[in-house]
Amino acid sequence: MLRYFLKRLGGAIPTLFIIVTVSFLLIRIAPGGPFDQEKSLPPEILANLESAYGLDQPLWVQYARYLRSLLHGDFGPSFRYRDFTVTELIGQGLPVTAEIGITALILALTLGILAGVFAALRQDRPADYTVMTLAVAGIAVPPFVVLPLLGLLFGIRVRWLPVAGWEPGSIRHLILPIVALTLPPLAYVARLTRASFLDVLQRPFIRTAFSMGLPLRIVILRHALRPALIPVAGYLAPAVASIMTGSLVVESIAGLPGVGRYLVQGALNRDYTLVLGMVILYSVVLIGMGLVVDLLYAWLDPRVRFER
Amino acid sequence: MTGSLWGTATRRLLANSGARVSLGIIVTLAMLAVIGPWLNPNRAETLDWSHIAADPGIAHAHWFGTDRLGRDLYVRTLTGARVSMIVGLVASAVSLSIGLMYGAIAGYVGGRTDDVMMRIVEILGGLPLIFFVIFLTVVFGRNEYLLFGSIGAVGWLTLARIVRGQTLSIRRQEYIEAAIASGAGTARIICKHVLPNVIGPVIVYATLTVPQIILLESFLSFLGLGIQEPRASLGTLIAEGAGEMEAAPWILLAPGVFLTTLLVCLNIFGDRLRDAFDAGMRR
Amino acid sequence: MTDDVAPLPTLRIHALEVGYPIAGGTVAAVRGVSLTVGAHECLGVVGESGSGKTQLFMAVMGLLPGGAHVTGSALFQDEEILWLPPDQLNRIRGSKLAMVFQDPMTSLTPHLKIGVQLAEILVHHRGVSWRDAESAALRALDRVHIPDPQRRLKQYPHQLSGGMRQRVMIAMSLLCEPALVIADEPTSALDVSVQARILELLRDLRAETGISIVLISHDLAVVASLADRVVVMYAGRVVESAPTEDLMRKPLHPYSSLLIQCVPDLRRPRAGRMPFVPGQTPGAGEPDRGCAFAPRCPRSTERCASERPALVNVGSGAEVACHHPLL
Numbered sequence: 001m002l003r004y005f006l007k008r009l010g011g012a013i014p015t016l017f018i019i020v021t022v023s024f025l026l027i028r029i030a031p032g033g034p035f036d037q038e039k040s041l042p043p044e045i046l047a048n049l050e051s052a053y054g055l056d057q058p059l060w061v062q063y064a065r066y067l068r069s070l071l072h073g074d075f076g077p078s079f080r081y082r083d084f085t086v087t088e089l090i091g092q093g094l095p096v097t098a099e100i101g102i103t104a105l106i107l108a109l110t111l112g113i114l115a116g117v118f119a120a121l122r123q124d125r126p127a128d129y130t131v132m133t134l135a136v137a138g139i140a141v142p143p144f145v146v147l148p149l150l151g152l153l154f155g156i157r158v159r160w161l162p163v164a165g166w167e168p169g170s171i172r173h174l175i176l177p178i179v180a181l182t183l184p185p186l187a188y189v190a191r192l193t194r195a196s197f198l199d200v201l202q203r204p205f206i207r208t209a210f211s212m213g214l215p216l217r218i219v220i221l222r223h224a225l226r227p228a229l230i231p232v233a234g235y236l237a238p239a240v241a242s243i244m245t246g247s248l249v250v251e252s253i254a255g256l257p258g259v260g261r262y263l264v265q266g267a268l269n270r271d272y273t274l275v276l277g278m279v280i281l282y283s284v285v286l287i288g289m290g291l292v293v294d295l296l297y298a299w300l301d302p303r304v305r306f307e308r
Numbered sequence: 309m310t311g312s313l314w315g316t317a318t319r320r321l322l323a324n325s326g327a328r329v330s331l332g333i334i335v336t337l338a339m340l341a342v343i344g345p346w347l348n349p350n351r352a353e354t355l356d357w358s359h360i361a362a363d364p365g366i367a368h369a370h371w372f373g374t375d376r377l378g379r380d381l382y383v384r385t386l387t388g389a390r391v392s393m394i395v396g397l398v399a400s401a402v403s404l405s406i407g408l409m410y411g412a413i414a415g416y417v418g419g420r421t422d423d424v425m426m427r428i429v430e431i432l433g434g435l436p437l438i439f440f441v442i443f444l445t446v447v448f449g450r451n452e453y454l455l456f457g458s459i460g461a462v463g464w465l466t467l468a469r470i471v472r473g474q475t476l477s478i479r480r481q482e483y484i485e486a487a488i489a490s491g492a493g494t495a496r497i498i499c500k501h502v503l504p505n506v507i508g509p510v511i512v513y514a515t516l517t518v519p520q521i522i523l524l525e526s527f528l529s530f531l532g533l534g535i536q537e538p539r540a541s542l543g544t545l546i547a548e549g550a551g552e553m554e555a556a557p558w559i560l561l562a563p564g565v566f567l568t569t570l571l572v573c574l575n576i577f578g579d580r581l582r583d584a585f586d587a588g589m590r591r
Numbered sequence: 592m593t594d595d596v597a598p599l600p601t602l603r604i605h606a607l608e609v610g611y612p613i614a615g616g617t618v619a620a621v622r623g624v625s626l627t628v629g630a631h632e633c634l635g636v637v638g639e640s641g642s643g644k645t646q647l648f649m650a651v652m653g654l655l656p657g658g659a660h661v662t663g664s665a666l667f668q669d670e671e672i673l674w675l676p677p678d679q680l681n682r683i684r685g686s687k688l689a690m691v692f693q694d695p696m697t698s699l700t701p702h703l704k705i706g707v708q709l710a711e712i713l714v715h716h717r718g719v720s721w722r723d724a725e726s727a728a729l730r731a732l733d734r735v736h737i738p739d740p741q742r743r744l745k746q747y748p749h750q751l752s753g754g755m756r757q758r759v760m761i762a763m764s765l766l767c768e769p770a771l772v773i774a775d776e777p778t779s780a781l782d783v784s785v786q787a788r789i790l791e792l793l794r795d796l797r798a799e800t801g802i803s804i805v806l807i808s809h810d811l812a813v814v815a816s817l818a819d820r821v822v823v824m825y826a827g828r829v830v831e832s833a834p835t836e837d838l839m840r841k842p843l844h845p846y847s848s849l850l851i852q853c854v855p856d857l858r859r860p861r862a863g864r865m866p867f868v869p870g871q872t873p874g875a876g877e878p879d880r881g882c883a884f885a886p887r888c889p890r891s892t893e894r895c896a897s898e899r900p901a902l903v904n905v906g907s908g909a910e911v912a913c914h915h916p917l918l
Contacts, residue, residue, distance in 0.1 A: 136576050140568075141567075142571075145526075145546060145564055148546065148549065149560070152561070155553075203697065204698045205698055205700040207654055209700065210684070212685035212712050213681040213683065213685030213716060214685065215677075215681055226702050245527075249530060253550055302701065302702050303701060303747070
């Protein structure tokens, strides 16, 4: 099993490499440069700036230098926020984004699985229909619509929760953004769990468990749950991707100092290093998620452990 | 066989209350978007300086109120809805055609070509394409062709997979062998025999793709990367509305509720359609 | 004459019907079956697929899906079990009354070790500790002649062969010393050589413990090798019931007779075509007039098409439902 894992890890590195290279090229191909926003600078100062950042070198030299600095864990200086390195910027913003994102993920998984099992056990009864219709709504309506609407309802109409802004250590400010981020993956997990659970309940080994006089509780928890969660494990990586895209908007609407705004802002500002840093960050998270999912599969289905 | 499949599916579908209600709502919203603006004297671009950020009301003919620039929200929302729907349909059509062709070819030709083609689909599916869409859109500017193209580029993957699966099973059937033996060209066989039998699942997934694409477009517009001033789609309007939540909540509510209702109903309808087809095929 | 009181029959089924409501009517899987399984007896139940033999015993075990409509009575050790509430039923199932299923490949939970699947039964029914339960599981594996049981306990089902998995299932059913084990096609998914060994195992276990067995199969040869009595089912009803030897030597119902002829006898040279029973079993949804076998029966008459034959006792423990039995 360790070999299986290492093999997957090994496959991830070329993928990451391709992503970095493609992104690097793309952003360089784009018209414009990082200093376009400045009020028209005299050409000599512009040239100095460019050479200070190494932009006057041929492209492949810049690429090589970038790769080398990456291997040292250095993402380079931000072109836009000149007092900071990309590492520092990401370091400042990541805790906030991570806090919201991870909370949303955990909530989505636990509540989603509970809802799915609940609906499956009451199949075709009113409770089932209610849960599933709510789930469709959750999937259909994206965070960038939900958050403002929630904000309107809870922040303005009823004044319970703050709509925007942030204070260090404050939880109240995070509640609405977390809710907005949690809803779509929660809904998806609920539907997935319900369908998968119903499918597993039809399988012969469940019939065997019942025939042995085991009570419903044990059959569900010990026999049915793990195989039923296999599709949910498969959804983990897309769930994380969905939460990450959601955080792009949620952070900007709610004014949270997270890392999401760096991607869009960075691309708009042609802040090469920042954008590349963000792309690498997101890719690493997703690839890491993929590896976690593989481990999860092995636990959920022992047959996987013995595959060569 | 295809005929009775449609019949069973349609019957089951219309019998389901959820399907009927959501279809009804979708049609109503579509009609509103098309003829709605004509029912109101205001135009989308006219700035009514005497009614800035006005509350909704009948008296001043601003049924949904106005925005910061005095533009009538009723007309603006409905025209925005029009844009969103058109983009949704066109981009869906594009990505579905791509997916259809790609899947049919992969499934029909089979062998290594199929392997390679499906590998590409797998890899693309694994990447967070939204990021690349945002990336590309930002990098290459607000080019509307690019918008269509990149949205379309995201949506074809699932359909390609489904069409390929269907094609693979149809391919093995005898009438295809007969057609090949009688010398019919590949393109002809694909068009005449494969595609008609694959249409069923295509329709089903089309209904589920359209809301996804509308959502993607709204998302991009919301971020400021899609449809921009002076034109607007629902996404752009929602972005505006989000900024004015405190002072003038209706600026958010009109497009927000419209988009939410549209997406939810499209999803419910698509779901019921898929259930009806699944049940039909199982029989 | 010794004064021996006949022991209570282990299972008595009376007029059991199983139906599934569908749009426009009911689909009947079992159309009124009555039979008895005596203490220490092995009853064979034979029939084609669709005869209702499995549905019958799934109903007895309470394993039918929710939409099933069951009427009649099933007395297990003189206690009516068809309408028992789940917690009471669960005290009987798996302990005094157990079932072994046909597909060992899929009938064991793939993500749980064999030891766990065995031990949990004892822990649940007997309240013993996990450690004691695992020792008992070890002994159970031994009893069904699984080599190297210590290692097997820690393995997962997919690591065992089909024959071994079936032995595990048999071991599971025997853990709480049941009075009756229902074996539904226990050998159908296995190779012929493995089949013989499983049947031998069942025979030995029966000799050791004296449990009653219901052996369900579509294969008359399998049933004949083990059963004391045989019940033949067709289209949801019992058509003949007799002691095994009598049935094999002198079947009364035309269907039974055809079934026997279909059993290939490898000892005698085969002359001519292999016999088979022509036609198909009526679907469970089809109308129920007259004898269900009439369309395929070489002896059928007008009377057979319109009047359903009742199951009558013809002496020496045999019953048959036919207007023109082979007497």
